[in-house]
Amino acid sequence: MTPTLTLVQGDITGQSADAxxxxxxxxxxxxxxxxxxIHRRGGPEILAECRALRASRYGKGLRTGQAVATTAGRxxxxxxxxxxxxxxxxGEDRSALLASCYRESLRVADELGARTVAFPAVSTGVYGWPMDDAARIAVEAVRAAGTAVEEVRFVLFDDRAYAAFAEHVR
Incomplete structure (x- = not known):
């Protein structure tokens, strides 16, 4: 089943979703x-669980393209x-790693039983991924993921990001 794809312009920390x-x-x-x-608005509970993950399974940190869940705090x-x-x-095609972020996040959401998932435009900030390409990869990865999640909401911070995702969600 393919989830319903929804676009919202705004702040992801204000969203109501399972994940x-x-x-x-x-x-x-x-x-x-x-x-x-997310850490500021979610509060110290998120950081506490992240520290526990670092102390146990992810001593060297979480690898690029992987996903792990914590509480949502506040x-x-x-x-x-x-x-x-x-x-x-x-100089290097890293699009498979970006697609993996979406697939792995949905895999974790499925394990948790989440039905609604809100995504930001991963890697488009300081990591410099061009917005149009990031939108294409995100939408293709979600559509191909084979998830039980019912709604994937892309929460885009500004007009430019919203327009880029809207081109690919049509």
């Missing part, structure tokens, strides 16, 4: 952009699914 995806860095310990916003969600997107490279 909110965090464009995390490999340390899982917070950062800038979406990652920092967010209006049950879980935060952290995924590490690739840094864009003009």
């Amino acid at each position: 909110i995806v965090n464009a995390a860095n490999s340390s899982l310990l917070g950062g800038g952009g979406v990652d920092g916003a 967010l209006d969600a049950r879980w935060v699914i952290h995924t590490v997107g690739p840094v864009h490279s003009a």
